Structures are given as structure tokens and as C-alpha cells.
Amino acid sequence: MERFTVDGVTLVGSRDADIAFGFTERTGGVSKPPYASLNLGSHVGDDLEAVQHNRLLVLRALGVENLYNALIIPNQVHGDDVVAVRNSGAGYLESIRERVAQGADAIVCTARQVPVMLCFADCVPVILTCGNNGFAVVHSGWKGTYARIAAKAARALCEETGVDPSAISAYIGPHIQGDEYQVSDDLMHKFSLQFDTIAETASRLLDLSACIRQSLEEIGVPPCAIHDLRLSTVRLNDRFFSYRAENGTCGRHAAIAVAL
Helix, strand or coil, X not given: CEEEEECCEEEEEECCCCEEEEEXXXXXXXXXXXXXXXXXXXXXXXXXXXXXXXXXXXXXXXXXXXXHHHCECCCCCCCCCEEEECCCCHXXXXXXXXXXXXXXXXXXXXXXXXXXXXXXXXXXXXXXXXXCCCEEEXXXXXXXXXXXXXXXXXXXXXXXXXXXXXXXXXXXXXECCCCCCECCHHHHHHHHHHCCCCCCCCCCECCHHHHHHHHHHHCCCCHHHEEECCCECCCCCCCCCCCCCCCCXXXXXXXXXXXX
């Protein structure tokens, strides 16, 4: 992966493979404070035209602005529903949009030229790829992490493409880090019962990416194929949006992928 900037829009990702993907940063857009400036979430109170323009800027940075009308963005509900996208027909994509508007937190895509974007501001973004066969984009907050949504999406990607989990690469994007995310005693106990990587401590600091890594390794994704950027949305609030650091009023950055 590389950090690259196109016309002021910065992503960390890859543009060189059959699947282009990246995690956006918050600069280079047209949104005004408190959503400045590359806000990609339409549900936070920002001007909708600004959000739509920002989304176009991201596609342009990936070299696929011509695919704006094929863009899929689900209504994220902190669940574990995974929706598959299998072709790029206009009518089919409209039916997919109707489905994901009801709620979905992971999209598996085996169709060419269909960009998929999910939005974040502390929760964990995960992008899964398997060569040029397809990809998945996953939203994993604490509820999704507990439900192992990344592993569920990886299994679905294997089913859709016929590949083995050992062929999957996982990319964990910017999120609130394990030394920043303090939770309740009850939630810490709940996670410690499900994930070997989590131990109950007095600090109650929960490392979501460690849980995601464990869940992926359990289904056969090689440890060496799980790439964690280890970028903090809280400490790097000048580069990423953070719900906690900005007291609940902020924009959303994104994870985006498209098969070329």
C-alpha cells in the first residue's frame, strides 16, 4: 500500500492491481466545519451536494470517476449482514441499493466496475481481497467485531469466488486504537470470553483490531496476509474523523474498493 494524493484528496491504499482500494483521509473536500472537508457520510447533517461532490473526488483520485452512477454505499447499522454484489447491470444495482438501504455492514463484490464505499469515524474499516477475483469492504464497530463480521465477509468472499481463505489478504484501516478505546467492565468481560487476545484488565481498554485479526486467522487467513495500518483516528484527528475526539459531531472518512 501507499499514501497518495490526487488534486488534494489523500488515500492510503493501492491503485496498481486489478482491484483498486484505499482508506480516505479527511482533507481535500468541499464540506464546511464541523465536517471539513472530505466528508463522505450523508447521514451526519452535512450538505448533501457537498457529500456527493466529495464522493466524486474520491472516485477521481482512484481513476474511476466515470463509475459514480455504479457506486454502492450501504446504510450501516452495526449489524453483521453481508450483501453480495454479483454483476454491474443498472437494474440489478438498483435492487442492491434498495437492499442495502435496509441495513448492511459488509459488501462482497465480484462484479467489475462497481465501486463500494463504507463510512467511518473510529470504527474499524476492513478491506478484503483475493487476487483479481473479488473483494469485500467491512464496517466493524464493537458489535460487528464481536459478531466476527470480518470473518463472515471473508467466508462469503470465498463462497462467491471459490478461493480458499489462505488466498485472502486483509487490510485494516484507520480506527480508534486499543490503547484509546475504553469500554465498560461488562463489555470487556464479554469480549474476553470470546477472544483469546483480549484479557480483562482494570484499564478496560479494548483492542478491536486484535479481535478482528484473531477472527480472520481462525478461518484460515494467513497472519502474514493481515495488514494493519495502525493509524489512530483519535491521535491523527487532523487526518481522519473521530467521533470521540470531536464529541460526536464530525464527518466520515471511508474505505473504498473497485474491481477494474
